[in-house]
Amino acid sequence: MLKIRLFCAAGMSTSFLVTKMKKAAEVKGIEVDIEALPESSLEKSLDEVDVALLGPQIGFALPKVKKVCDAKGVPVEVIPMVDYGMMNGEKVLALALKLAGK
Incomplete structure (x- = not known):
């Protein structure tokens, strides 16, 4: 499971994107555990x-x-x-898969 x-400013708007990513993963038959969190919790959430x-x-960070x-x-x-603004779960999932080498 991937x-x-x-991570975003508060973890709120990104949660919509998480839902879209989970749906895209389900269609592709990929098991994922995706969660949106505030940037302040990054160090203890890795x-x-x-x-x-x-x-x-928060790209500046x-x-x-x-x-x-x-x-x-x-x-x-x-x-x-663009992918964030359009809530394009499929493209953001593809980015994550690429980064993970999958």
Whole structure:
């Protein structure tokens, strides 16, 4: 099972995207554990995580977050603004799969 965490300012708007990603994974027959969390919980939320994604609204934090994720061996990337804005769960799932090497 692929464990994906999405981090944003408060974890609220990103939860809509999580729902879309779960539906896309279900259609593809991929087992996932996806959760949206506030960026403030990132450091203590990376255990056994395969991929971390940042909402575009906190994309500025990527350099700092990358250091934390690199130390734990977790790939991290900012969700493209267009995919986030369109709530394109399929494309964001594809990004996560690519980062996880799947």
